[in-house]
Amino acid sequence: MKKKTILIPTDFSVKSLNIVKSALSINGDCELRILLVHGLELPDSMTDLLLFSKKKLLEELETKEFRASCQMLISKYDSNLIELSVDIFSGYNKRAFENYIEANEVDEIYALADHDFLPRHKSSFDLMPFINKSSTNLIKVKWMSLGENFKQERDELSGIFFNQLSSI
Amino acid sequence: MKVQNKIIYVLIVIFVSYTLLYSGFIYYSISNYAFTDFYKRLEIRAITTAKSQLEHESDVNIIKELRQEYLEELQDEEIRIFPLEGKRNLPLDHDISNYKVSFLEEVLAEGKANYNDNKTYYYGTVYTSTSNKDYLVIVSAENYFITHHILYLRNLLFTSLVIALIIILVVSIMFSRRIIKPINDIIDKVKEISSDNLYLRLSTPKENDDTISKLAQTFNDMLNRLETSFETQKNFISNASHELNTPLTSIIGEADVTLSKIRKPEEYIISLQTILEDAEKLNKKTKALLLLAQTGFDGKGQRFKKLRIDQLILDVIDTCEKINPSNKVCLDFSLLPEHPELLKVNANEALLHLAISNIILNGCKYSDGKPVHVALGVADKEIILIIKDDGIGIPKEEIKYIYDPYFRASNTKNYEGYGIGLPLARNIVKIHKGDLQVSSEANKGTTVKINLAVYGTQLNK
Structure with a gap:
């Protein structure tokens, strides 16, 4: 099986995990390493930097529903999902992002076509400008809600269900 | 003898004998030393x-x-x-x-x-x-020294003994009260619970894990089972009588009107056709009720066995469509895990069937023919079942009462119902050591989330 690394921008909403779902269903024949990346500026004060812990920060950012959804995805795509990891990108320019992509050997980037970014943290920033300018293969997916009345929930567990991939 | 008195006596005997021994020893060694x-x-x-x-x-x-x-x-x-x-x-x-x-x-x-x-x-x-x-x-x-000081020492020891006795008495009374109080509380609370208010529960302090709270928890578990069995029957009977009554009334009315005077043959044909239609409806309903009865208690205790939750959900949807063919249910199995073992639960099939069908039927009832969405996923030894509808929802200020039996939200006036389905479903899920959560917004729909432990594991709450 081919191996592939996919980068997906996330704002820690359950909704953004739908991209993971589509990436996994499109690449059914590949072994995937999926990197969920969130843009976050590192604190610039001395004490904050000293006490900085990525693990703690991620724990703070991930909601219970987000974690449960990730686990559901893992149990669904057990055989072709090698790794699903969450990371923080804290570079300031396009060059830094390119370096990050190169370092993590990213093959493809998946993003939502109707991307609406909602900062989870006060120093969160949107990765889309970097992704759009990046030279890596970008695949945009569009999701459609199944119910007439359903607005897709951002943070509820049902956000990962009741919708379908409408276009790539 | 009351347990409280028993505790007091035991405590007094222990403490007094200890104090006596102690002061006797002091008296003996001091006088010995003085000699x-x-x-x-x-x-x-x-x-x-x-x-x-x-x-x-x-x-x-x-x-x-x-x-x-x-x-x-x-x-x-x-x-x-x-x-x-x-x-x-x-x-x-x-x-x-x-x-x-x-x-x-x-x-x-x-x-x-x-x-x-x-x-x-x-x-x-x-x-x-x-x-x-x-x-x-x-x-x-x-x-x-012997003639005066020892005498003084003896008096001192005696007075301290008396004081100690009083203190011991007070302490042991307080202590025994403290020990007995939670048990008395439980007794009082249990006395309050009768068949009319089976939904009442004992309060169990979460943080401590002592015998008393375990006792309360055991009582609560027992009440859960009792309430469920009570309500399954109430649910069934009230559903049955109501459902059967409507077509019967219309048959009787039609026949009454037709027989009130001599009519032409065409009129008899029309009225007989109406009666036949109603009788067919009645037949359909009795069949549906029979189905419901089969899913209820068999009266021989709850048998738990390993079963696949996806199969159960398909069965439930089948039943729901049989009960009312206009019900529309959309399934989302897109996140069904690859490993089938993760779909197994330890459950009583009839009960869990009843719980899930109650929730889905509720969804169908309150969403006026719009489809009800059912999704299933498994996250880390936890089966998550989501049932979502597009219906009338529950007003925000009433959401805390939805588990009270016979409570019906203010916006349900146009729908038939008895306010039993959801509490019953919740009790059944509790019996399965699971968790049921309802989130809703008026006019926007209701989402019910049920968490169940995968077979052989425990749900961590």
Whole structure:
């Protein structure tokens, strides 16, 4: 099986995990390493930097529903999902992002076509400008809600269900 | 005997015997010490006196000085010196008859001895002077410490014993009350619960895991089971009678009207057709009720077995469509896990079937023919079932009452129902050690989330 690394921008909403779902269903024949990346500026004060812990920060950012959804995805795509990891990108320019992509050997980037970014943290920033300018293969997916009345929930567990991939 | 009294008695016996032992020991060792100490003092006085009276001038002065300066006079101190003829013979002095004979004999035999009669203490020793002559020295004095201080100590110990007894009594009463109180609380609370208010539960403090809260928890579990079985039956009976009543009324009405006067054959045909239609409806409904009954309790206790949750959901949807063919249910199995073991639950099929079908039927009922969405996923040993509808929802301020039996939200006036389905479903999920959550917004729909543990694991809450 081919191996592939996919980068997906996330704002820690359950909704953004739908991209993971589509990436996994499109690449059914590949072994995937999926990197969920969130843009976050590192604190610039001395004490904050000293006490900085990525693990703690991620724990703070991930909601219970987000974690449960990730686990559901893992149990669904057990055989072709090698790794699903969450990371923080804290570079300031396009060059830094390119370096990050190169370092993590990213093959493809998946993003939502109707991307609406909602900062989870006060120093969160949107990765889309970097992704759009990046030279890596970008695949945009569009999701459609199944119910007439359903607005897709951002943070509820049902956000990962009741919708379908409408276009790539 | 009341448990509280039992605790008090046991505590008092333990504490009092401990205090008695303790003060007895103190009394014994202090008085013992006082005796030895006093004889030691008498000994010093005997030797110094004998030395000062029987020895040469030069040494005697120092001893006399020392004695006057450092050894204070004892109460009723009396020192007698008798010269001894031979080692064994008692001196022939009429004063000597004041002392006990056995004591004098012991002094001569052992070299020293002591005894006491009540107040006065005697110490005797044989003193050999430098000119090699033997003297019998006898010192007697009143032991002030024994007569006064020991008495004081004894009184002190007795008063402290009485005080300790009072304290012990108070403490043990308070202690036993504290121990008994939660049990009494449980008893009072359980007495309040009857078949009318089976939804009441005992309060169980979350943080501690002691026997009392386990007892309360056990009671609650028992009440859950009781309530469920009560309501399954109530649910069934009320559903059945109502559902059967409507077509019957219409059949009776139609027949009544038709028979009120002689009619033309066409009219009879029309009314018979209406009656037939209603009878068919009735037939359909009895069949549906039969189905419901089959999913209810079989009265032989709850049998739990390993079953696949996806199969159960398909069965439930099948039943829902049978009960009312206009119900639309959309399934989302897109996140079904690859590993089938993750879909197994330890459950009572009939009960879980009833719970899930109740929720789905509720969704269908309150969403006016719009489809109800059902999704299933498994996250880390936890089966997540989401049932979502597009219906009327539940007003925000009423959402806390939805688990009370017979409660119906204010916006449900146009829908038939009895307010039993959801509490029943929740109880069933609780019996399966699961978790049921409802989130809803008025006019936007309701989402019910059920978490169940994968077979062989426990749900961590």
